[in-house]
Amino acid sequence: MKLKRTLYVTSPLMEGEDVKHAQRMLNSTGTGTIFGNFRPGEVDGVFGVTTGNACERAKYWLGYAEKDIKPNYGQTLENFLGGHTPLPAAYKTRRAARLKKSQETPLRVKAFNVAKAQLGIKESPPGTNKVKFTRWYGMVGPWCAMFVTFCYVTAGSKTSFVKGKRYAYTPYMVQDARGRDWKLRAISKDEVKQGDIVMFDWGGGGMGKSPYLTDHTGLFEKWTNKSKGEFSTIEGNTAVGNDSNGGQVMRRNRTVSQVSAFIRAET
Numbered sequence: 034m035k036l037k038r039t040l041y042v043t044s045p046l047m048e049g050e051d052v053k054h055a056q057r058m059l060n061s062t063g064t065g066t067i068f069g070n071f072r073p074g075e076v077d078g079v080f081g082v083t084t085g086n087a088c089e090r091a092k093y094w095l096g097y098a099e100k101d102i103k104p105n106y107g108q109t110l111e112n113f114l115g116g117h118t119p120l121p122a123a124y125k126t127r128r129a130a131r132l133k134k135s136q137e138t139p140l141r142v143k144a145f146n147v148a149k150a151q152l153g154i155k156e157s158p159p160g161t162n163k164v165k166f167t168r169w170y171g172m173v174g175p176w177c178a179m180f181v182t183f184c185y186v187t188a189g190s191k192t193s194f195v196k197g198k199r200y201a202y203t204p205y206m207v208q209d210a211r212g213r214d215w216k217l218r219a220i221s222k223d224e225v226k227q228g229d230i231v232m233f234d235w236g237g238g239g240m241g242k243s244p245y246l247t248d249h250t251g252l253f254e255k256w257t258n259k260s261k262g263e264f265s266t267i268e269g270n271t272a273v274g275n276d277s278n279g280g281q282v283m284r285r286n287r288t289v290s291q292v293s294a295f296i297r298a299e300t
Contacts, residue, residue: 175270251269
């Protein structure tokens with residue numbers, strides 16, 4: 034199909050039969066990816082964030098260079114998905130490397146396993162922020178973000194998290210993820226998986242609001258009732274009755290209404 038325009042997220046959103054066509058192509062590509070399709074959402078003819086994210090996934094798995102992975106649908110992507118243009122050698126090389134890497138245990142799962150091993154650890158003395166994770170980070174203070182940093186650095190993160198530098202302050206993590214800095218990226222609730230990072234806003238500001246409304250963070254474990262937006266986490270510096278400064282590593286039950294962002298750390 035010859036496209037008359039490049040599709041991307043605008044305000045108001047682009048609509049039309051060409052958008053439906055793109056969504057169908059992203060749903061059934063024939064490219065043999067390990068996912069089967071790139072999850073563009075409902076074929077509704079509206080090019081929203083979900084469809085844009087699907088374009089990025091398609092480009093990643095087709096072997097686009099990192100700088101070219103953008104949330105738009107143009108003629109080049111159309112030609113690759115339709116089989117009209119073969120993938121260049123450099124694309125095939127990147128694609129093969131990414132498919133191979135995808136068979137490894139994801140960083141997020143490794144980080145979650147580290148978090149699970151910390152369950153039950155408490156501040157000593159209580160209320161002092163003196164705990165294993167603040168000593169490791171090199172700063173005594175509220176430590177939910179330091180706990181997440183500890184889990185990811187211990188799991189092998191080389192870019193997204195750095196001991197003593199990133200992160201001790203939750204809003205900075207949200208801000209960087211929305212800007213796609215340090216290989217962090219904001220993801221939707223439909224994408225979140227075990228070990229992804231959950232940012233909480235107890236005031237109920239909701240996802241997409243100011244990052245400075247973020248109060249707390251932890252690691253996603255699993256959906257306990259997805260239809261109701263209920264899930265479990267492992268969090269540091271929490272307790273029943275003191276969500277953000279409870280002094281313990283605990284498994285908690287949360288809801289999507291409390292979330293300011295879901296984040297994936299890639300490296």
